[in-house]
Amino acid sequence: MDYTKLFRHIPEAMVVLSPEYKILDATDAYLKITRRSASQIIGKHFLLEAFPNKELSYEENPVRASLDKALQSKKVDYLEVIRYDLPKPEAEGGEYDVRFWEASHTPVLDEEGNVAYLIQHTSDVTERELAKMALTESEEKFRFMAEAMPQLIFTTNAAGELNYLNKRWERYTDVPLEELRQENWQKVIHPDDLPAVMAKWEEAFRNGVGMQVELRMRDKDGLFRWHLCRTQPMEDEEGNIIMWVGSSTDIHDTRMMVQELLATNEQMSLLSDQVQQAYEKAESERKMLETLILQAPAMFCILKGPEHRFELINEKYHQIYPTRELLHKPLAEAVPEIVEQGFIELLDGVYNTGKPYIAEEVPIMLDKNNNGNLEETYFTFSYHPIFESDKVSGILAFGYEVTEQVKFREKVQELGKS
Template identity: 25%
Template sequence: MEPASGDTRILDTVSAIDFEELLASSPNPYVLFDRDYAIVWMNEAYLTVTMRDREEIIGRNLFEAFPSEGESFRKLNGSLRRVIETGKSDEIAHIRYDIANPYGTYDTHYWSATHTPLCNPDGSVACILQHTVNITELEELRRLRDTAGVVERARSVEKRYQSAADELVRVKNLIEQAPGFVAVLTGPEHRFLLANAAYRSLLGNRELVGRTVSEAIPEIVEQGFVDTLDKVMNTGRPYFGNRELVALTQPDTGARQEFHLEFIFQPISEPSGDVTGVFVQGYDVTEEVEAQDRQKLLINELNHRVKNTLAIVQSLAQQSFGKLGERAGLDIFLARLAALASAHNLLTDCNWKMADLETIVQQSLAATAGSDTTRYSVEGPIVTLHPQEAVALAMIIHELATNALKYGALSNDKGRVAIDWELHEADGSPRLILDWRESGGPPVEQPDQPGFGSRLISRGFGNRDDRVSLEYNRDGLHCHLEASP
């Protein structure tokens, strides 16, 4: 088939093109190597980008004309070797290849290269045509972009760091102003990392941070507190100091002063579980302890005077009743004085604040009915009473127990007494319900007229809303008390 006339003109035009001149005039760099990497030809664009003269590099080995090592050598040599072995083109998308400049130094360049084989008629590779593109400017732009990203990330990190630093300052200020004393000890030698104003004030404003406990507060070593810190570090368990007496030396005078301290040594643990320090936090309760000691002293003095007064009353009663021969009435009166004194003793033990109901009942029964607890049972929740109510209940239980000994369940060998109580809510306020039940004693009969004991019982705690009922059942006396505790 003959080519058309148009195709013939195109073929004639192509055959007339001088391709060597075309490549030589191309603005793109081209260079030709033989199989031994000797440079056999290059265009002007190649000489321009490599800053070399033709006579300087023609005929020289590529790696002699443009020395290279490391990653750059491996990439370029590997690409050329693949072209020779496969007879196919190969590309290097990105390679750093530094070029010597006229000043005797090297400029950093980044290239993208295409290696195309020129083959013999038998198919073997005769030469390799290298087309290179200098991408240094693109690489610099990419680096600028990455640098901008790094800068932005650095700014973000700096912002977070500043925020964390500000938060740390706020926390340190809060600890510094805390009303209780706070310190942080680090390491096995218990070195001060932090101590707030209250802690420094307690120790006479000594220099603490950076020093060990033994160096800063030597007087507490002999008191065993460094040993306690060692134990907290070794065991990882906190230590609670409850109003412990600590003697501290005042730096300005050298005098020893005793303090009562409420504190905790809390181990500081890392995620690994290792204990690296101790957090110390507590309060100076010296004034509170001294005030309670003074109050206890006053209460004991008051109780002593009350007992003296009761003893005088007892002496007067013995003299008065003894002369009249009223021994039975005297015994009753003295027993009531003893019950009153017992209630005072219980309240003194409680610093005249609140007394436990069960303890009041047990002591009143023991003083009257003796130590045989098989004769009575006591059951109910924990209830505390104010001093007035505590004294009133002690007198009520005393009267009921005395009556049971004389006429009721405790007057024989079989009778028993059951005392139980509970708390109920009434109109938003608690109400105490207490029952005294006797059983197994002789038949009970209601007296013709109430005596002093019955009248005392019927008063309850002395409050207007107290209600007391006495039921003289044949099988045993039942006393029911409702009062506000």
């Protein structure tokens, strides 16, 4: 039996080293994922000649440390994820392709118990690591916005279990976040209000709809203050609820002012409604303007009315169309190239139904330079209805560009097919 031929055809990425770390042989699968030929690496020192690290010295190389450990202990050593970029072919522009790897180093002992060979089994985990990085970045952006908001923000998982509270909760209640997460959040709600709040939440959760309720919450000074609490489910593309997002706004001063006005003159009831509505509108717009829009590291804009007229645009959004005047213009007039791409219909659906729309990695043809040349750009975005007096008055659009990630994944897929 030709064991050399058999080894090279093993469908795993493996390379055999001498105790001096010279490359003795490698499987075809290993040569393929490392973009090397047998003649390029066999007989060469694994770390100094075949795969030198351009960022770290030989002594600092974690691969060397793992090999040393396996050689000395005579036991398998597992290398944590490392980054080692591969040179691109000249046909693809040269330079380097970012890659992430996992590996194990297995010593092979001779009859006397000495290490005769070391086998490295490696795996390309680039796609997994890039996905983890993208998820981490997305979570960090959400946390940045949630921590910057002047409201008490919370989220639950799809089962309704509390899994996040922004730090403002701790500053407001003087209760550590971990204690609040462990069901102690109920202790800061006035006991007379808790049954009604729980009933409304259970109904909203059961029906998969948003909730709005006024309740009294204890602050750090032990005083119960009135809050307006809202929750809204977030759905995936199939309409399945993946999480719930909620906010609690201190409306105590406004509520007390309204009550004083009513006590002074019964005819002020109409005014109290107007004051309450004005407060809610101002609070909602201030929150969006100061946090989600003006300070956000992603693209935000507010579209008002059935024509989807630009009312507010942050700098990130304006960078897409640096030469255009967008403010106060209908979307179809300001960005005509998107009309035939179906985005007006999507916005109409959100405006008419009051249901948010979320999309990931959608290609959009944009005339960024306003010269008639369309560029394919990928975005992950969402449209959320803005309510005034229980009616949709506009849409909050949020998004960020993911063109590089999509193009990179497509290249990886093409390489996998080759």
